[in-house]
Amino acid sequence: MYDFDWSSIPGALPFLWQGMKVSLGITAVAVAAGIAWGTVLAVMRLSSARAVSLFAAGYVGLFRSVPLVMVLLWFFLIVPSLLRDVLRLSHATDLRLASAMVAFALFEAAYYSEIIRAGIQSVSKGQRAAALALGMTPLQAMWHVVLPQAFRNMLPLLLTQAIILFQDTSLVYVSALADFFGAAYKVGDRDGRLVEMLLFAGAVYFVLCSAASWAVRLLRRRVLA
Amino acid sequence: MISVRDVYKSYGEVEVLAACSVDVRKGEVIVVCGPSGSGKSTLIKCINGLEPFERGQIVVDGVEVGRRGTNLSRLRARVGMVFQQFELFPHMKVIDNLTIAQVKVLGRSREEARRKALALLDRVGLREHADKHPGQLSGGQQQRVAIARSLALDPVCMLFDEPTSALDPEMINEVLDVMVGLARDGMTMVVVTHEMGFARKVASRVVFMDQGRIVEEAPTAEFFAQPKTDRARQFLSKVLHH
Ligand SMILES: Nc1ncnc2c1ncn2[C@@H]1O[C@H](COP(=O)(O)OP(=O)(O)OP(=O)(O)O)[C@@H](O)[C@H]1O
Ligand SMILES: [Mg+2]
Numbered sequence: 001m002y003d004f005d006w007s008s009i010p011g012a013l014p015f016l017w018q019g020m021k022v023s024l025g026i027t028a029v030a031v032a033a034g035i036a037w038g039t040v041l042a043v044m045r046l047s048s049a050r051a052v053s054l055f056a057a058g059y060v061g062l063f064r065s066v067p068l069v070m071v072l073l074w075f076f077l078i079v080p081s082l083l084r085d086v087l088r089l090s091h092a093t094d095l096r097l098a099s100a101m102v103a104f105a106l107f108e109a110a111y112y113s114e115i116i117r118a119g120i121q122s123v124s125k126g127q128r129a130a131a132l133a134l135g136m137t138p139l140q141a142m143w144h145v146v147l148p149q150a151f152r153n154m155l156p157l158l159l160t161q162a163i164i165l166f167q168d169t170s171l172v173y174v175s176a177l178a179d180f181f182g183a184a185y186k187v188g189d190r191d192g193r194l195v196e197m198l199l200f201a202g203a204v205y206f207v208l209c210s211a212a213s214w215a216v217r218l219l220r221r222r223v224l225a
Numbered sequence: 226m227i228s229v230r231d232v233y234k235s236y237g238e239v240e241v242l243a244a245c246s247v248d249v250r251k252g253e254v255i256v257v258c259g260p261s262g263s264g265k266s267t268l269i270k271c272i273n274g275l276e277p278f279e280r281g282q283i284v285v286d287g288v289e290v291g292r293r294g295t296n297l298s299r300l301r302a303r304v305g306m307v308f309q310q311f312e313l314f315p316h317m318k319v320i321d322n323l324t325i326a327q328v329k330v331l332g333r334s335r336e337e338a339r340r341k342a343l344a345l346l347d348r349v350g351l352r353e354h355a356d357k358h359p360g361q362l363s364g365g366q367q368q369r370v371a372i373a374r375s376l377a378l379d380p381v382c383m384l385f386d387e388p389t390s391a392l393d394p395e396m397i398n399e400v401l402d403v404m405v406g407l408a409r410d411g412m413t414m415v416v417v418t419h420e421m422g423f424a425r426k427v428a429s430r431v432v433f434m435d436q437g438r439i440v441e442e443a444p445t446a447e448f449f450a451q452p453k454t455d456r457a458r459q460f461l462s463k464v465l466h467h
Contacts, residue, residue, distance in 0.1 A: 129275055130312035134326035135302025135378065144325060148316045 008191040009200055012183075016201075019183025022097065026179065027166045030104035034165075035158065037105065038112030043142060045117055056113070063110035069171050075103035076175040096177045100169075108165055115157050119150035156220040163212050167205060180204070226251045226382055226413045227272060232281030234267060241267050242278065243437045249382070254414045256424040256445070259434035260460060265417040268434070269384045272415065273304040286381050302330050305375030305383040309391050311367040313359035319346070319370050320355040323377045331378060338377070345373040349403050365396030369403055382413035389420060419464045425449065433457045 044056035063071070079102060080095040089095070123146045131141035151158075170181035178186060181201055188197030227249040234242040241264045249255050257265050270276040272283055274290045274297040283290040288300050313322050323342035327333045333341075346352040349369040351362075359367050368388055375383060385404070389397045401423050408414055408427035418424070424431055424445055431448040433441040435456045441448070452458045 124310075126308060126310055126312045127314065129270075130306075130308060130314070132275060132298070133273060133301050133304075133306035133308075134374070135298050135330040136326060137298045140329055144329065145314055149314075152316065 002195070004196060005193060006196055006200070008187065008193050009196070012187040012197075015178075015187060016180060016183050019178050019180040020204075022172075022177065023166065023169045023179040023181070026097070026100050026104055026169045026172065027162065029101040030108050030165055030169075031162045033101075033105035034108030034112045035116075037109035039116050039147070041109060041113035042116040042120060045113065046120060060110045060113055063107050064114075068107055068168060069174060071107050072100065072103050072171055072174055075099045079103075096172075096175045100172045100175065100177060104165065104169065108161070111161060112158065115154055115161060116150065119154035119157075120146055122153050123149045152223065155223060156216050159216045159219070160213070163209050163216070166212075167209060170205075226253075226286055227415065228282075228284045229268070229272065230282040230284075232268075232271060232278050232283060234271065234276065234278040241437050242271070245281070245434075245437075245439050247432055247439060247442065249413060249415060251413055252411045253430070254408045254412075254416065254428045255430050255432060256428040257415060257417045257432045257434060258419055258421075258424075258460070258464070263434040264437040265434055266386050269306075269386055269415055269417060272384060273301050273306055275301075275306075298330070302326070302378055303381050305372075305378065305380035307368070307371050307375055307383065307385045307388045309387040311359070311364070311371045311391070313367055313371055313374070315359050318356055318358055319351070319362070322359065322370060323374050326374075327377050341377055342373070345376050346370070348376075348406075349373045350399075363396060364392045365399045368392065368396075368400045372400075372403055372407075376407075382415070383407065385414065385416040385418065387417050387419075389418065421449070421461075421464055433460065435460075 041056045041059060044052045045060070047053050047056075076096060076099055079099040083089065083095055083098070120142075127145055127149065128141050131145040132138070136144065169179055172179050173182045173185060176182065184197045184201035185194070188194035191197075227247075229245055229247045232242055232245045233240070245264075245268060247255070257268065259265055267276055271278045272285060272290065274295070278291060281291070285300060285304060289295060290297075290300065313319075314325070317325065320339065320342055323345065324335065324338040327338035327341060328335060343352060343355060346355055349372060351366055351369055351373070354362060354366065354370075359370065362370065372388075388404070389400050392400065397420070401420060404414070404416070404423065405427055416423070416428070428445045431441075431443060431445050432439055433448070433452070433454070433456070441452065441454050441457050443453070448457070449461070452461055
């Protein structure tokens, strides 16, 4: 029978909290940037200009058919050296966090754009017609009339996607960046208590994500009410 | 003011407008009627460029609608349109429904837009509802707000697509009263409706459509007294005996 020993956890909490801040930071940036870029992609996808629509479809198709881990690795291998050259940074500058944020934002945008596209299509055609009939340009109609209603309809889905994203940030361990999961792994490895640390980290993910899902369900009920 | 010349339009194989021609003079009120699917909505959507058409010519207040390079948004800002389903913006307060296009399209200041909006809400009898959301109003009230929203842009003419057919019977008159008032004030109007009482009261001519064609166009009294086609006679006996 395995002998559990949880004694290394209390001392590791400050370090784990640093990791949690990295995880939350990546999530926040990726959600914000992913929704912004995803909205642009969704609008492009629905454009009547064929080239524009094809570009968006290609982008979404590409990112949805490669594993996230692979995208992350590309970015860790390529983006830091690229940025260093462009910005003339010293080699000491740690760009792993920035690369992770960019990678997640670009990847998540593909998923967000599909949610947002469905949201846009859920707004009745008459709303757009009424906006156009008032002299708004197609972009004004999209921005002032269609998107606000689309976002209201799809808010629960967007938040659910954010919860998935938060879990997926653990994948940055491939770059040895100390997010929450990475921090837990390091501590457990150091103290020879990997099993306990990973169980503990899992429990934290479980509690946070369950609470967030529960909040989304409450919100959904209020939005639909 | 509005001139429609020999307009054709089809959705794929289906021809929905064929050889449609009609003229509306400044200050005139025209009623368009006809059975479901006869192309009435499509015709008035072509007039403000919401639907493209393949052949023919439409000129509104000197602007050629179908020509490439016509600034359709600018034209639509000068042509009011009222929809069967109201199409108020549900995420905005009533007052914001009336100001948004004034500010974003005409570039008016917020204060000026607000003054104008409140005056128009007053005119349709809904000033005290300015800070509500459309969902809190009855259908008749929503449609009056929609009319005020169009008027806020000082349109040169107004298009109505069955403005009362989604309403409960007891609310129809409050909307028609607003429209009659508009007509009496000299607004140029094209009204798709089956409200023949309204037609008799303010329309100078009635246009009857069937299967994408304008099969009859006559001064109002003449249209009701002696419709020339069998289709119009059948249609009239149906809507009048309701
Ligand atoms: N987007 C569309 N795609 C294909 N066919 C369409 C489309 N919109 C309208 N139609 C067809 O065009 C014809 C005319 O439609 P329209 O809406 O102009 O008729 P209407 O006279 O306004 O009818 P109603 O009294 O039911 O409102 C109909 O046969 C309809 O099925
Ligand atoms: Mg119609």
